[in-house]
Amino acid sequence: MQILEIFSKKNWVLLKAMVATDFKLRYQQSFLGYIWSVLKPLMLFTVMYMVFVRFLKFGDTVPHFSVGLLLGITMWNCFVEASSGAMISVVNHGDLMRKINFSKFVVVISAMMSALINFGINFVVVIIFALINGVELHVSALMILPLTLELIVFSLGVGFFLGALYVNFRDLNPIWEVVIQAGFYATPIIYPLSLVVTNLGPHWGPLISKLMLLNPMAQIIQDARHFIISDQNPIIWGSFNHSVIDFIPLTLSVVLLFGGISYFTKKSTTFAEMV
Template sequence: MKRLEIFSKKNWLLLKAMVSTDFKLRYKESVLGYLWSVLKPLMLFAIMYVVFVRFMRFGADVPHFAVALLLGIILWNLFNETTTGGMLSIVGHGDLLRKIHFSKYVVVVASSMSALINFGFNFIVVIVFALINGVKPAWSNLLILPIVFELYLLALGISFFLSALYVDLRDLNPIWEVVTQAGFYATPIIYPISMISSRAGNNGPIFAKLDLMLNPMAQIVQDARHVLISPANPTLWGWTSNFFVACWPVVFSLLIFLLGLKFFTVKSKYFAELV
């Protein structure tokens, strides 16, 4: 059977070269270099922690909420870096697309892999911080791997949509900045999901469940906090006995990936003419 082009040796070699080059050039001119990949989320965490945890007392009823806050920030950064970098990737490699014939998806995947490497460095910091904070390691912590994979598929699927649209619609960049900013505050990152339940009146639990059902990032953040930090962080599958309802955010993320890849494949035929 003929091997699919997506798995061809040329694509893998090109992907490896692009990831390596992008990662080396990202902080080439900065004094601290690769340390910025860790320092940026830590500085954001420090600000959020002082304002929302220390002064506004968000998450006072949640065990190890400081760790949960840091984890939420790096998960969101992975989503934001993947989608934003992916959106700009095709236009940014216009010369390469016009000179070499290869599968265009490689450009978007290479951009996402750079974001994934940054996440790996940040995740090590989270683990160290969690241990210092008294979080006890357990075998259930390994469930974080499929959760991160779900996040990666969701972000990559959106990247395929955005990168294909950005070729024709350059106004998409500032629009997406506003969308991600709104999404950050709509996702329980700087506040626990229990705050929605307790401060939204009698309909609070319903609003919390809807947030987890309709916002895949909310489900991902809560599941990650549940398996990595404390079972006290509620999840959608802990709030409902309906299997289809509990699995919907995961199915939705998979659908976004598949539809994004299909949309990108159709539009990629015309990239070399437009970029």
């Protein structure tokens, strides 16, 4: 499989150089520099917290919902940064592709790595915020490792598709921005699943809340909240009383990854000509 070519010495060196360069240039001429990688999600969290938690009273029955809100925003931002960065990665590195022969997968993976670095920095802030708010961390918090791996798999799957499609369809950028915005509100990030049950009633509420967990990002975020913050956060495992349905989000992520790799491989032969 061509993706294994990234483990060659040349591609690995190029990948590290891309990630380092992107991280250095991102806030190079800003006054606060790298602090923005932490400040941006914190600013978004502050706005969401004041509007939805303090004013609208979302999640007032959920333990440490403010911590869950920050964690959800952090994980969602990682997905957005990775997928959006992957979408424009091929086009942005067009000149490099025409000059150097290397695995095209490197440009998408470099976008994922950059997003992952920011996620790591922000996750430390989440843990500090959790401890300040009295969250008791247990061994179950280590589940963040496989959940982060699932987040990477899902983000790369989406990123490979977007990166290949954007070469031919530049209108994809504004369309993806709308999709991302809609996805943010369709995912239980700023509101708890219990609110869905309350608002839709006892007939449709429980079913809709369960169906929402079939979204890989919803499953990942809810699992993270469950294992790190409080087991009162509902998760998909056991919700449907059928193990096959419980594995749908994970299966979708894996299928999306291999589908994205296949599509990206097929289109990559013409990248240098198109960009």
